[in-house]
Amino acid sequence: GEDVEQSLFLSVREGDSSVINCTYTDSSSTYLYWYKQEPGAGLQLLTYIFSNMDMKQDQRLTVLLNKKDKHLSLRIADTQTGDSAIYFCAESGGGSYIPTFGRGTSLIVHP
């Protein structure tokens, strides 16, 4: 079945850029998402990208998609302590509308 893979942890210094990576297996994925989960809360949609796009920028966030390699990344510029959270990659499309989530990457921002 479809699979979405992410590394479990990322530690960065405040002010640096963070890059969270994700790979997926479903070549028919149409939409790819990044969700953010803050401690003790549910997930919230952070940003998304259509599969026919290579890049999307939204303020401090940059999403890059390499469809050939099925690789998605989320870059957070000028990372702040408030960015500390778990970031989930997800994909949907093709024959299934049910999104498939990765295991989540815990981003730790230290001063």
Next chain:
Amino acid sequence: NAGVTQTPKFQVLKTGQSMTLQCAQDMNHEYMSWYRQDPGMGLRLIHYSVGAGITDQGEVPNGYNVSRSTTEDFPLRLLSAAPSQTSVYFCASSYTRTGGPYNEQFFGPGTRLTVL
């Protein structure tokens, strides 16, 4: 709009007890789903519903039942709780069954369940 609400926020059960986790949404969403979140495992889909009266199994349905008698409510029942069901449970909803950014999934705040 209250969005997606879940009750209770915390629950402790003894092995063998049954209980119902409540989920409600006030956005007139067709699609609702239940996930469990365990450390290092991410989100795993338990059951989902594409509309009132229609439910289907997800990745890990054993030990759980669901029903969807109204558009707004999607309760999750634990029939006979087991320690392996200790987890954080999230309910989610979206407008339609189709994918896309216009069909953002909205998540509830979660129910933290411990089974002793």
